[in-house]
Amino acid sequence: MKRLDALDAARFLAFCGMVLVNFRIAAEVAPGTDWASVLIDALEGRAAALFVVLAGIGIGLSRISAGLLLRRAAFLFVIGLINMTIFDADILHFYALYFVVGAAFLTASKRGLWLGALGILILAVFANLIFNYDQGWDWETLVYTDLWSLPGFFCNALFNGWHPILPWAAFLLIGMAIGRSDLQTLCIQHRLIMWGFGAAVLALFPQMLTSDPKLVVYLGTESIPPGPFYIMAGTGTACMVIGLLLKLWPMIERSGIATFLTAPGRQTLTLYMAHILIGMGLLEDLGLLNGSLRAPQIAMYALFFCVLSSLFAVLWFSKFKHGPLETVMRRLTEHTKA
Known part of the structure; x- marks a missing residue:
């Protein structure tokens, strides 16, 4: 079970990164060159990608049926739509759509999963060549003006939203392929580290090959628009x-901090909703969602929220087996025998 504990810890770290990014978006913090701005810039698009890859790994490690996966997708889609009325950069409804794609690939081989991810990337490239990525966006306010019309919602979900299926669903399929590997072995862990580092570094070079502003954006590693090198x-x-x-987990366990990483990692659905309803809600009540905060201030607030989330999760799991929203999802989507 150690490998699963390490994945739970990775999920919590991904959540912390998303909190930092989302709090900056909500608080309309101006760009800067201070340590917090640099940190959040580095996490933007990466934390959410880690979150989706981990979801794919979870599916790859499990024996989940297509029916259960689709029922969970329906639950997340509804929760995500509700959440979008508060925070339109919601990822949960996109998560649900990735699960629909994942359900179609549940019986695929590891090679089939990689080919599926490649196919999604190719479709995304053609979509960007054919359609107008800016359609529906007001980039000055980061508002998608046509979100709640059927054509606008479809375009946002498939092509040019915060985390569109094309190409974000590729992360899920890649995670599913990784989940088919023996993650306990040092060989696989070393491959993940070395190949991962190599891919992250090599992806930085294509944008240096052109001076065309449009190509620089698309060949870059920014999450908007999400090009192949992103x-x-x-x-x-x-x-x-x-x-x-995975490699360092035995040492992390000996340090005594493992529980504070794994407990929140097992209820990230609950904590994700909490960071919007409670974290952002408190900022709104204090009148701080108006661009008055600087990046270091919002970063400290976000990190404090993550620490409190960890403490809450540890206390919750001392009494209960699953997180609050996770329990609701299980009861609504799993068939229990009488």
């Missing part, structure tokens, strides 16, 4: 983090 960089970073945690 997927390469996001996958590489995720593999490196996962490999390092």
